[in-house]
Amino acid sequence: MAKKQDFDKDIHLSSFDDLFQTDESREDMKREKLMDIPISRIQDFPEHPYKVKDDENMVELVESVKTRGLIQPVLVRTLDNGMYEMVSGHRRKRAFEIAGIEKIPARVQNLTKDEAILSMVDSNLQRDEILPSEKAFAFKMRLEAMKRQAGRPSKNNYSPVANNLPKTSSAELAEAVGESKDQIYRYIRLTNLVPAMLDLVDDKKIAMRPAVEISYLTPEEQLNLADAIDAEQCTPSHDQTLRMKRFSQEGKLTKEAIEAIMSEEKPNQREKSPFRDSRISKAIPKAIPKEQQCEFVIKAIEHYTLFLQRSRNRDRGAR
Numbered sequence: 001m002a003k004k005q006d007f008d009k010d011i012h013l014s015s016f017d018d019l020f021q022t023d024e025s026r027e028d029m030k031r032e033k034l035m036d037i038p039i040s041r042i043q044d045f046p047e048h049p050y051k052v053k054d055d056e057n058m059v060e061l062v063e064s065v066k067t068r069g070l071i072q073p074v075l076v077r078t079l080d081n082g083m084y085e086m087v088s089g090h091r092r093k094r095a096f097e098i099a100g101i102e103k104i105p106a107r108v109q110n111l112t113k114d115e116a117i118l119s120m121v122d123s124n125l126q127r128d129e130i131l132p133s134e135k136a137f138a139f140k141m142r143l144e145a146m147k148r149q150a151g152r153p154s155k156n157n158y159s160p161v162a163n164n165l166p167k168t169s170s171a172e173l174a175e176a177v178g179e180s181k182d183q184i185y186r187y188i189r190l191t192n193l194v195p196a197m198l199d200l201v202d203d204k205k206i207a208m209r210p211a212v213e214i215s216y217l218t219p220e221e222q223l224n225l226a227d228a229i230d231a232e233q234c235t236p237s238h239d240q241t242l243r244m245k246r247f248s249q250e251g252k253l254t255k256e257a258i259e260a261i262m263s264e265e266k267p268n269q270r271e272k273s274p275f276r277d278s279r280i281s282k283a284i285p286k287a288i289p290k291e292q293q294c295e296f297v298i299k300a301i302e303h304y305t306l307f308l309q310r311s312r313n314r315d316r317g318a319r
Helices: 004-009 016-020 023-030 056-068 090-099 113-124 132-150 167-177 181-192 195-202 208-214 219-232 238-249 255-262 278-283 290-318
Strands: 033-038 074-078 084-088 103-109
Touching: 056 090, 074 113, 084 090, 084 103, 084 113, 090 103, 113 132, 132 167, 132 181, 132 195, 167 181, 181 208, 195 208, 195 219, 208 238, 219 238, 219 255, 238 255
Parallel strands: 074 103
Antiparallel strands: 033 103, 074 084
């Protein structure tokens, strides 16, 4: 005879709403609805990875919604508290706010948080311009959502050469976003950068490879590096970031060490002399900028020619 506690475990207790809902009403809840929703009832998606800027593009979007309305409705999901959560359309929502329009056309879907993440990332990846930082956090969110949906471990075991992400998840993500698995890993590593360093990557001042190596430095070391970059007015090479990473792992990456590395002259920063004869370059004072060296030499020749002419004139007068 089964014990009472085992018997109780087998009983599925439905909620009051479940008991009185019909199959048709359940299906109706799942269907997408098109509604005009007050912007005040739409919450931003938590940790939304895509930046919403009040730039020139936003000005154009505001003018567009004022004159033509919204061509493509935003996508929101329903929340238990009667509010809605933005899935795709944060920029359009911001444009409506600036334009002073209180309601926005929206596609309403009943999505789980992970379903919303997948939809949000996929819809935004269709944009023409996406910053490296946006891809970094979007890929990370999407991969973690995919793992949760598939019941895979969410722990990140990455390797800089060939990552150790679960093959199914990483392969699916690579296929979905059109990037290699290694490149996806590199983007996800960028989420370990402090904002100051991540801004340099977005501004294309630091390339992907050096940025990945910098991501292994501690936040304090990264901030020290940001100060050194500002002081030297140059960014580190891949080789320099590899050395910094090694020093960091050895506990030797002090502020002074960073400054010493950054003060090195890198091959790609050496300006080629306009003169073939190295003796000319060596004769020019170091304080003369490279772009002014030709003018300096011409002036020097003119002065020397004038000196020779005056010397000859003096010699003739002495005779």
